[in-house]
Amino acid sequence: GENVEQHPSTLSVQEGDSAVIKCTYSDSASNYFPWYKQELGKRPQLIIDIRSNVGEKKDQRIAVTLNKTAKHFSLHITETQPEDSAVYFCADNNNDMRFGAGTRLTVKP
């Protein structure tokens, strides 16, 4: 199956700014889209997910939007903090679970 395309590969923002990471999927049958955060040397951890029956989901400073027509979904982090610095992975459930290539987010204090 096709992988999920994720952009950008690296993202650097100033503390307090917003960060947006975008992913595009290919299989219209995909219906579950999680986002994982992986800090240096640690395991990936789920931070937010969205299912295909909703267009947006928010959890404090983190939100995910889904455009089923265009087959893309995005992670939005507002008021970024240095502890948000990590690699973020999107995924879809095409053929179980396929991950994007990751985005290394750096938040500068």
Added chain:
Amino acid sequence: DTAVSQTPKYLVTQMGNDKSIKCEQNLGHDTMYWYKQDSKKFLKIMFSYNNKELIINETVPNRFSPKSPDKAHLNLHINSLELGDSAVYFCASSLGQGGNQPQHFGDGTRLSIL
């Protein structure tokens, strides 16, 4: 009370050797997975098991063989290790199958081939 635990955390060995990595989950999940994360951080699924049945077997060399004695365990055995096998291997588990539920990852096993 780690939910998904894998051992060892680090594994350094010579090329050509055979090694195993163990994984156990205490979440009562139905499906377990093995992922390989290379130096570029790309996460690639290798295998998944549901109720002792192999669901996915990606284009992984047959030197890699998953073994599941029960639904709480999924071990990974690797024969004739090669330099390109150096990576971090993550075990994960989820409720149900088909990738419709969040996955819970172990802390990873860093495999280094000398």
